[in-house]
Structure formats: C-alpha cells, structure tokens
Amino acid sequence: MAALFRGYRNFYKRSNRHVELTLVSCRSMASKTPVGFIGLGNMGTPMARNLLKHGYPVIATDVFPESFKELQDSGAQILDCPAEVADKADRIITMLPSSPNVIEVYTGPSGILKKVKKGTLLIDSSTINPAVSKEMAVAAEKMGAVFMDAPVSGGVGAASLAKLTFMVGGVEEEFNAAQELLTCMGANVVYCGQVGSGQAAKICNNMLLGIGMIGTAETMNLGIRLGLDPKLLAKILNMSSGQCWSSDKYNPVPGVMEGVPSANNYQGGFGTTLMAKDLGFAQDSATSTLTPIPLGSLAHQIYRAMCTCGYANKDFSSVFQFLREEGV
Amino acid sequence: MAALFRGYRNFYKRSNRHVELTLVSCRSMASKTPVGFIGLGNMGTPMARNLLKHGYPVIATDVFPESFKELQDSGAQILDCPAEVADKADRIITMLPSSPNVIEVYTGPSGILKKVKKGTLLIDSSTINPAVSKEMAVAAEKMGAVFMDAPVSGGVGAASLAKLTFMVGGVEEEFNAAQELLTCMGANVVYCGQVGSGQAAKICNNMLLGIGMIGTAETMNLGIRLGLDPKLLAKILNMSSGQCWSSDKYNPVPGVMEGVPSANNYQGGFGTTLMAKDLGFAQDSATSTLTPIPLGSLAHQIYRAMCTCGYANKDFSSVFQFLREEGV
C-alpha cells in the first residue's frame, strides 16, 4: 500500500515522463515472486543461494553449464539464456566479470532486453565502468524497465555469509524495491544517487584502498629497514594518524596478523589483476572528468607493473613483497 | 629499590661497558627533583606547564626571551643557556624545531654537554633526522649521560591537554625513567627500540599519513566529480576498506566534518611545510637504506609543489583544494 502510494506521489510529482513508475511500483513486494539471477560465478552462486534461503524462488542462467549444478541442487530453476529469465521474472540480478559481459547479457541477441517486461527491476552487481551502467539504464528505460547498479564490497567469504556491502545507484523511488532483495545478500545497502553512482562509490573506495595498501607496504618496509619490529610498528600506526584499513585489518607484512593473505603467501583475497582493473576504471573516470589523481594513477601503474613481474594472481597486498629487496 | 636492582642486573648482564648504568639508575624517581626543559615554543610551553602541574620544578631556557614569560609566570625558573640547565638538572627534555637546533643545544659552545652530569637523562622530543639522534646519543654517552629520542604525535591542542603520543627510542633500561616524565605530558608512551627508533616510528607514521591524506583528497574529489555527495562518500569509505584516519577523523573536504582545518579554511592544524619536512626525512631514510617508497616520494613531491603554489602555511589537508579545478 505504501508502495502504491509512493507510485501515485511520483506520478504527480514527476509528470507523465515517469508514468510507468506507477506500474513499476505495482510489482509485489510482499509475496515472494521468482527472482532472476544471471552470472553464477564465485560470487554469484553464494549470493543466489542466500536469496533461496530467504524464500525467494530463483530462476538463473550462466554461459558456463558447469556453473549451474551447485545452484540447481539448491533448488533454483535453470534456463537457457538471459532473455528467457526476463520472460519469467520481473526482478533480475546480474553479477558478471566485466563491461562486455554486461553489455552482452543485457543487449545481446538473447539478452534480457529482448524479452524484458515493462516495470521489471534490473539490478547489476558487477563492477564495471559507470559509463556502461548509464548506457544500460538508458537501454532499459526504452523498454519500460528500470536499471540500477549495485556493485559490492567484500569477497567470496562475505558473499557466503551475506555480509556484502551494496553501493546502489538509480532512481531513488526504486531503492526500497532493490533493498528488499539486496538485504538478503548483504549487511549494508547504501543508496548513492543516480544510475552509475554505485559504481562511482565502488571505484572511489577501491582507489583509496589501492593507495592505502601500497602506502602501508612502503611504510612497513621502511620501518623494518630502520630497525623497527613490524608488529610494534603496525601497533603504533594503528593508534596514530597513519592508521588505515590496510594497516589495521589487512596488514601486508607476513607475521603481523593472522587470517589475512599475507599470512598465507598472498593466496586468496583480492588479486592484483582485479585491483589493477578497478584502478583502470578510476583512471578512465578521472581522465574523462579532468580530475587529477596523482597517487591513484601511480598506484594503478604499480599494480600494472606487478602484473608484469609475476604477481598477477597473488593478493594485492603482495605489493609488500614486490617492494622488498630480499623479496624475490 | 626496583630501580637499583635493575641497575645491578644490568651490571652483571652487560659487563663493565655499561657500569655507569648503576649510577644512572640512582637518579631519584620518587622525589620530584627539578626537570630541565629547553625549547619553549608552541609545543614546549604547554608540555613544560604539564610537568609543573604534576609537581615537578622546571628549570628552562630558550633562545627567544619572549618565549620565557608565560612559563616563568607559571613558576618555572629560567636560566641563560642549555649548559646552565644541565648544571642544575639531571633530567632534561628538549623540544626544538629542527636538526641544527638540536645539534646546537646539545653540542654547541653553551650546549648541554658542556656541563652535563654523569647519569643525566636527556630526552629529545624534537622531530629530526634519526641519524642526528644517533649522533647525539654517542656524544652524550661519551659524557656519561643517556640520550633518548621521544618525538610526539599530536599538535598544540594535544600538548595542552597532555594527550600527546610519545614514540621513544633508547636503551630499554632507561625507558621507565623516561616514561615517568612523559606520562605527565602525554596519553601514550610507546617504547620503540634503540636510539633513533622513536624518530623512525614518527617518520613512518607521518609518511603513511601524508599518503593517506592525498589519497583521500583525490578520492573525494573524483567522487564529487562523478556526482557523489561528499558526506555520503565519506560515510561509505569509512564503513569500507577505503577507510583511513584522513577520511575518518580529518576529512579534507569542507562541509564533511566539524572541528577540523577543512572546516576553517585550512587554518591551524599541521602546516604543509611541516609535512614536507617530515617526508624529507622519510625520503632521506629511504634513500640511505635503499628502500623503494614510490607513493611516499610522490607525496613528498606534491607537498613540496604545494609550497610553491601558496599552500606552505595552510594545513596539509588543503591538498584537496590544490587538486580541485575550481579551487584556486
């Protein structure tokens, strides 16, 4: 009822350009109608499973048949292609590795938009270029559907435990509808603004993370060279103005913390290639908005150079090892 | 008594090279004998006043007579030069602006070491090159005195409220003696290792701080350009892996936080020149230890370039303004 009311309010406030919002808001939010899920990789599978756990029927697909099995066993219905999913569900979540995949899944020959129904809510949790998110939103709007970007912070572990953070961009009127589903999969769901804002927030966070990690690695290395004990130095930084997430929660120096990639030869975690990819988006966004990002650019280049020196698949905190003379 | 025992233990453990430690440890720690204080600037004056508050007689000096007045009114005795202070006190704290001042105050013609008594405890809270701290320690040891470096984290406010953090380097046996005095002036007193370690820890902290601040400024600026609300972006970063002290406690974007320099046109706080100076120490230390510090170097260069563009005396968080197109 609240949703209906909201729909009417929008009707009056925003004139007939958005008249279809009334319809959109008629999507049932109370009963658990099927939810589409496209992209059943390391992240997508546990995310979709958390929807099932909350009682939502899931209709899914993926280009790789071997990705189906696990979710099928958990009770999901598997279809052939995104278009068929769109034919059966009016709420669809996508979780894909890169911009071209997103473009294909939405606008390709058997893509979502081929059969999408008016009023369908499309939530893309992939991390992609914000410009692509905006293009998808325009394409969806032409079909009467609503596209929101909702990239995540947190890895496979957080996905399994439903502890992801979702950064959501799109029309504010639809945020509640998105939140209903996203809270099944994450601990935090933050509304960031218009379409693309979720990606923007994700990019910003990861740029500062990427800078902070290299800064922490340099600082720890310098301190060790100057004779300081690494654990003591980490303690001092963390009680002072040098503190950051990388020094505090994910220290890159082996022996300082347990349960982080540096304690496990930099395996697992967030690969250097992925960090380089995200900083590439930051770089693109900065170039196109004429924004100077000197440290962000240099961090991007350092992760890029690491990829040339054998660190591509190690956790990005291996920059500590990359910078140590004795390291390699 | 414990102190005496500690002295004997050292005697046996470390052989006669450190036999004078027995004497050193005979310095009374119970009764409040006078404490020397040299360097009565913005930081030194409130620090010395806190010693007075704790009941220690203070014997002080400074090269600028106008610096005396305030502390004299608070009850300190003012002498002509460091040598005279050393003649009257067997515990001396120095708080000076730069390496040459420290060299002059310790080894100059009317410096401390001209009249220092055997067993005197010398604590230098200046932020200087760790190499100079080590030289001073050697010179002090020749006269039978003990030198410790104890630079501070925290500004004038923290000095007044006795909330400084001291990072202490020097012989471990003397740490308790130093701690007795330093706890009157600070909230945290951390033992970092041999002489110079305090400076090393300070340099490391400030390098990571300097990097984190520019990283935060770039990130906030990029986010704003991409359409994000600054307060919202700060909130997202601070709940995610981008979090750092600069984003969380000292945000450089006007309007995001109260009570920080960015809320006051970047006045007060920690001047860009001072940050550039500290990063110069980091650079020197990295060069001499062959340690790569790519982001630290670039941060140094950015603060240095800011000094050429009119930001020398603004708080270092004004890097946000420096990087904004509309800023200047």
Added chain:
Amino acid sequence: MAALFRGYRNFYKRSNRHVELTLVSCRSMASKTPVGFIGLGNMGTPMARNLLKHGYPVIATDVFPESFKELQDSGAQILDCPAEVADKADRIITMLPSSPNVIEVYTGPSGILKKVKKGTLLIDSSTINPAVSKEMAVAAEKMGAVFMDAPVSGGVGAASLAKLTFMVGGVEEEFNAAQELLTCMGANVVYCGQVGSGQAAKICNNMLLGIGMIGTAETMNLGIRLGLDPKLLAKILNMSSGQCWSSDKYNPVPGVMEGVPSANNYQGGFGTTLMAKDLGFAQDSATSTLTPIPLGSLAHQIYRAMCTCGYANKDFSSVFQFLREEGV
C-alpha cells in the same frame, strides 16, 4: 597507370572483400579535382590555404561562419555542411578539435557519410582517441569510402609554412593518394601502419615530449638551486646523455633560449590544457592495453594539476614556473 596496376594487384591478392579498391584507385591523381576541407580553425585555415596554393580547388565548411571569411577570400568555395562537401568532392580532409566533433562531422545527421561517394578518400588530421579513428574507418568502409587518420606534429607556424609532420594510418594502398595532398601542407609524411596508427604515433610522441619537458624543468630547477648557471647547465645537458628536445630546442627556463615560449612569459606555443588532453589519450590507450606508463601517468597528473593552479592556457613549458618556489 601504376595506381591502376596496384589496384589490380590488390584485387587478386586480397580477394573480393576489397574489390572496391580498384574503384578507389581510379580516383584521378593527376588532374587537380576539388578537395574538401572541414574545420577552418587556427590550424585548418592555413592548411587549406596551402592546398589552394598548390592549385587544388577547395570546397570547405565549418560550424562557425566567422571561420569562413578568410578562406573564402583566398578562393575557396564554402558549403553549408559536411554532407554537401561529400557530395561535391571525393577527397576530404578534416581538422577538428576533439573526438565528439569528429563523430558528428562524419556520422551526424548532416555528416560526410550521409552523402559520401564510393571510393572517396577521407583524411582526418584531428588528434583524437585512436579507438574513434577505428570506428570512423569501419563506418566509412560500410559506405565504400576509405578513412585514414593523419594527425600532425607542429603548431600554427608550421601549418602556415607547410612544415607540418603528418603521421598517417590506414590501408597502405591508399598512402600515395593521401601523400599527394599532405605534402602540400607538410614537410614530412610518415606512413605508420593500419588505421589508428597515426594517432598512436602522435600520442606516443606527445607522451615522451610531456615527460621530457617536466624532466627538463625539474632538472634545470634543481641545478639552479645547486648553484649552476642555467645557460651553462643547458649546454652541458645538450652535449651529454641528458639531452632531449625540451632541453635543446624548447628550453623551459627564461633566459636560456630566444624565440621559445619561456622567453615570452609562456605565451603562445602548446597550451597545458592541450598537453593534458593528449596525455589523457595516452592514459586511455595504456589502460585499455594494460600497459604500465608510470612517468606518463604522473606527467598527465602534473599537467592536470597545473590546470587547477592557473596554468591552463600557458605553454606547457610553464611547468618550470609551476615547480619553482619563487615562481608564484
């Protein structure tokens, strides 16, 4: 005749996918048929005038009517829009400020491709993203036309004196045809490879130029601070391994050379904004090809930061002034 023969050879060698090349090569290269010219700015006008001087009738257009006058007086025929030019000429040169202008002029509603004739040779001398050049080539090929990119090195002076360097990308068989026209406007015409290669070469050159200029400015400034005479230092660099075009031909220090922007308060020359734009293309290309360009990135950021500090419209060699403490 050679051209015809070349056409046949291609016909056999490359199969019917390129059968239209036979037609293309039938464009008369001996008689001086009209040449289209679109974009009559500071560069385009003198370029088009040089075509007139060589006896080519010129049919031109520009969005700004005030740009017409000068060329019209020199004997060019002015038409309303690019489509009309394409209707009248089978060789067209475009010289436009940015990628969106190029896209509009070629593919817009009254763009060249609306009325382009089969076999028309399209030469774009704008400096744009190589990816856009490739898109234009694909679009032109669909209409049976041939697109080549031919960005220039050299400024307004070189354009007037027909001393430009053209870096040409496109099918090799058409290079002679392009060269016939380009030699009227430039001293060097270099074939670089497939479409987009001209832009790639231009971007590479300007990236190294941008790095060399900042490097020269830093080096000269450091030497001056160390007590060296600037003219003497320039002389030493130029006879040693530090030599580069910026130290040798375009020294950024006032008083070292005559006839360069540093001798004229950094007026004229190549604006900082334009250098920042070109380095943005370098950055984009590097990001998309996963190429590390640490100095190129930092140079980009420095020119970008200069734009925030009042140097946007000065010659890019003003980076010397930006880096000097006394400079501002």
Added chain:
Amino acid sequence: MAALFRGYRNFYKRSNRHVELTLVSCRSMASKTPVGFIGLGNMGTPMARNLLKHGYPVIATDVFPESFKELQDSGAQILDCPAEVADKADRIITMLPSSPNVIEVYTGPSGILKKVKKGTLLIDSSTINPAVSKEMAVAAEKMGAVFMDAPVSGGVGAASLAKLTFMVGGVEEEFNAAQELLTCMGANVVYCGQVGSGQAAKICNNMLLGIGMIGTAETMNLGIRLGLDPKLLAKILNMSSGQCWSSDKYNPVPGVMEGVPSANNYQGGFGTTLMAKDLGFAQDSATSTLTPIPLGSLAHQIYRAMCTCGYANKDFSSVFQFLREEGV
C-alpha cells in the same frame, strides 16, 4: 709566465686569504712532473694509462693489489697508500666508487691530507654527494691544498679512448691547471663553477637521463601495444619533439639499434644499481634544497624497485623489459 702573472693578479684581487694561490700557481705546468693517481678500477686504470701516453710519469695506489699489475706494466710507479702518493706528487687525481671511499682516501689515517704539500692540486673524478666534495675542499684548504671535483660522463669505452666529458667544480683560477691533465683523458672539460658544481652538473644530467630512459621505455612499449613497428616508432620520435638521447642513441628496445645494451640482453653499459645510486644523490640534493622533482623521484623509485626484481646488474635500459607484460 702567464700562470705567474695570474697568481699575482689573484694576490691583489683576493687579499691575503688566498695568498697561497701564488704558490699554487708556481706548480710547473710546462715540464711533465709526476701525477698521482688513486683508484685503479675499471675507469681509473684506462684514465691513468692515458696520462702515461701523454708523457706524464704516474705514481699510483689502490687498496686492491690485483688492480696494480696492469698499470705497473704500463710503467707507473706503485706506492703503498694515498699519503705516500701525496708525499711524491703535487697533482693527484682520485677515481673512487663512493663517498666513504673518498673520505677515507683524503682524510683517513694514511690519507692524502696526512702528507699533502702546500699548493698541491687535488682532482676528484668520483661521482659522489656534492656535500662531501665541499667537505673535502674545506679540509684540503686547511692544509694549503686545492681540491676540485671533476666527475665524468661516459663509461669504460670512453675512458679507454680518452673521450670522457669532465664536469669541473672549484676555484676558477685553478681550472687551467686541472684542464691540462683532464684533456689527456677526455674530449670535453667543462668548468661548472665553485666546488661541488661538477657533481651538481653530473647529478642533473643523470637525473634527466634516468627520466628520459624510462619515458622512452614506456613510450616504445605503449606504441608496440598499439600496433606500431618499434623501428618506425623510434624513427618518428627521433624526427619529432619526443626525441631524446635514450630514444636516439641508446634505444632500450631490442632490435631497434645495434651496439647498445638492448642489443645484447642488457649486459654491459650502466647498471641499474648505479643509476639508482646517482638518483639517490639527486633526491638528497632536492630534499635539502626543498626542490620538487616529481618525475626524478619516481624514476629513482622505479630503478630502486627494479633492483628488488632482479635487474640490479643489468643496464638501466632494461627498464623496458621490466615494464613489459611478456618481458619476464
């Protein structure tokens, strides 16, 4: 006679502080009295041999006896230590690997200054910190001797062929005397100014060289990734504003040029460690003079990081290999 006259002129002009210059200038410049040479390494041995070729008796020493043999066979007299050389020769050249060696050879227990004669001309061709050169000059002046710094540009090949460039700092009145000897060993002898200026010029040149080489490597790599032929790209750069010594005379891409380290798996040439060392001097000088050198700093860090990744002993142009994904 001219020398004598010059001596008198100085006597009157510069007052009795420099009265000893009269004596200095009495050193015979016509007859070939013995020249001391200390430091018989890869550079020193061919340099000293060139003095012998020009008819100067050479009195030499080195800490490593195995270094003696070659020069002894060429006719040089070998003595035990620098002090003994100073006892026998009133013109001495030193060519040593680093600042501590220079300090030892001049001021150590059996150093030059122990037995130096009044008026002796001391020429140090080592590449060291300019601050150390100045200290040595002060120490020499106390003994009545004259110290000049004269570091070289050019490697072992240039040393053998007497094609070195000498950059000379020191009192101008003594430049002719230094030049007499240096022209036997080099093709260019450039007077740079007061003591330390030779080092300053060397540092400046090598900083710009170090920047230019990385810039060239990045640019060539980017161009290759964008599809350009490396030889063609080098040709384009070298005829355009991107030209620099590294692109033109010492191209870092295998296959572009013959006779350079890139044609020989980066063996020989100028080691990455040595470039990192020289950029360390640049960094120190910049830090102490508060000069921003953003690209110089980053170049320093990149060569430093290369040392951590197995490139320490390769020619510094191997930065091209370091930056290529397929490279390692």
